[in-house]
Amino acid sequence: MNYEILLGLRYVRAKRRNGFISFISLISTLGLALGVAALITVLSVMNGFQKELRTRILGVASHIQVTGYDNELGDWQQVADAALKNPDVKAAAPYISEQAMLSFDQTVRGAMVRGVLPAAEDGVAAFSQHMRAGRLADLQPGGFNIVLGIELARALQVRVGDKVTLIAPQGLVTPAAVLPRLKQFTVVGVFEAGHFEYDASLALIHMQDAQALYRMEDRVSGVRLKVADLFEAPRVARALHEQFAGQELLVGDWTRQHANFFRAIAIEKNMMFIILSLIVAVAAFNIVSMLIMVVTDKQADIAILRTLGASPASMMAVFVVQGALIGGFGLLLGVAGGVLLAGNLDVVVPAIEKIAGVSLWSSEVYFIPELPSEILWSDVITVTVIGGVLTLAATLYPSWRASRVQPAEALRYE
Structure with missing residues (x-):
């Protein structure tokens, strides 16, 4: 295994001296997971509405x-x-x-x-x-x-x-x-x-x-x-x-x-996709602030590695691996949570209604007995790809900052 990957894994597992960095890392992971899970769930509900509407219309048309x-x-x-x-x-x-x-x-x-x-x-x-x-x-x-x-x-x-x-x-x-x-x-x-x-x-x-x-x-x-x-x-x-x-x-x-009905649902689905994708983007770019703080905290380590012969590209790869692992874990957690939530809305919504004592979904208002949901794996794959691209993009600038660290400047006061 390349030493860049080994160092990236070590930085992820290591207990940092600065607890605030660990906290930001945890928030970034959970934020990305929550955004991805919400996006998958909302898209599944919109798919369910579209299927329900189509079934009801074609039942008489x-x-x-x-x-x-x-x-x-x-x-x-x-x-x-x-x-x-x-x-x-x-x-x-x-x-x-x-x-x-x-x-x-x-x-x-x-x-x-x-x-x-x-x-x-x-x-x-x-x-x-x-x-x-x-x-x-x-x-x-x-x-x-x-x-x-x-x-x-x-x-x-x-x-x-x-x-x-x-x-x-x-x-x-x-x-x-x-x-x-x-x-x-x-x-x-x-x-x-x-x-x-x-x-x-x-x-x-x-x-x-x-x-x-x-x-x-x-x-x-x-x-x-x-x-x-x-x-x-x-x-x-x-x-x-x-x-x-x-x-x-x-x-x-x-x-x-019946083009107007389905066009309206398609527009709503696209708008919800864009809005929730921004939430995923915000969560992904929290990784930027976390990695910048890690790069600042590890300047001495970076300088020593550079004096031992590590190239700027290798330093960049170390922090890309670290950010990708943190983002990938959050992405995986969000996809799993979103699929489980979207597939069990018929159980989750009544449970929340029973605990909170409020009615979240009234069949007398919506003429549908339960919140419809249909998971399309094409949507799940699209969300996963977008989340992965945003996560990798978030690691580029901090990694570039790490590759620009000058050993002599970093070690001057060590």
């Missing part, structure tokens, strides 16, 4: 939608069959999307009405898993039944079995005036997707009832598709767009339809 230019599609079965020829497309379901007003007992709410085929809809969405009352299969053709989002049902103050009046924007033209089209629907189910946009505005009816109500005959608004890998949806959408070239069809995927 589709991976890909194929629609006509005028929001009407004639032969939807042909489009569905053509899309299913793509090996990445696993299921297809037609739908009708229209606006309406729902009225019950002098309460009126706007809603987005979606006409579906219950059996086919289960293949592209997870409504059956989100039903809080009734079943999606209770939507029968000609029965004029309706399934409401839970927030929409609360706003209307309706329960299963109540009858709501649906007011369609397409009116009936009479000699006196244009009258709105009214139809009573029986509430047969309530779903809770966990996403307020859908829970507060979405209503499901059978597709044949929607065609009759909105006078669409055998036409639909489009076809919803489910792909094997949701992250491949943009690529599959581009392939379908080329497949349907020449036809008046629009192909969109979930990353475009």
Whole structure:
């Protein structure tokens, strides 16, 4: 082993005469560990939020939608069959999307009405898993039944079995005036997707009832598709767009339809990464002050080594090794602590709430039963690399100072 590494290890293990240097070294190590652990934990929580939001949105939305230019599609079965020829497309379901007003007992709410085929809809969405009352299969053709989002049902103050009046924007033209089209629907189910946009505005009816109500005959608004890998949806959408070239069809995927939600989370994650990286940088550069004090304390040792033939580069390497070992230990401690904390938030948060007697996470406010967390090893590796680079950078200036020590000046008063 090179003597530079041996000296660096000795300086780390040795009991220093100046206890303040040891204290600064301990603070630097703990500060770096705390900053790295906090960065990994926060990034894991942001990943968990992103996954939770994606799961809730795609529980009621589709991976890909194929629609006509005028929001009407004639032969939807042909489009569905053509899309299913793509090996990445696993299921297809037609739908009708229209606006309406729902009225019950002098309460009126706007809603987005979606006409579906219950059996086919289960293949592209997870409504059956989100039903809080009734079943999606209770939507029968000609029965004029309706399934409401839970927030929409609360706003209307309706329960299963109540009858709501649906007011369609397409009116009936009479000699006196244009009258709105009214139809009573029986509430047969309530779903809770966990996403307020859908829970507060979405209503499901059978597709044949929607065609009759909105006078669409055998036409639909489009076809919803489910792909094997949701992250491949943009690529599959581009392939379908080329497949349907020449036809008046629009192909969109979930990353475009809900881009604002995921863009907001990505921006928040990046900003939190930058802010917490500054904390790691501050902790790493505490090593600078510690090493400068060590260099000042060891000037006599440096001068003696120089007179024995040690080169300036060797002196620089000694203190780089010392700083790297201290920073590396703090980095390793922070990574281990961050991974353990991020992986056990479901245990740590309730324990803190029980000890402190306060509620840190309310499911009634956030509509999520527990703080979500997902550890991505790419994030852990990125944090480790950044922490290592900052630690090595922090050792350069003190090490350079050590290499510039003049033996004669340092030993003049010894």
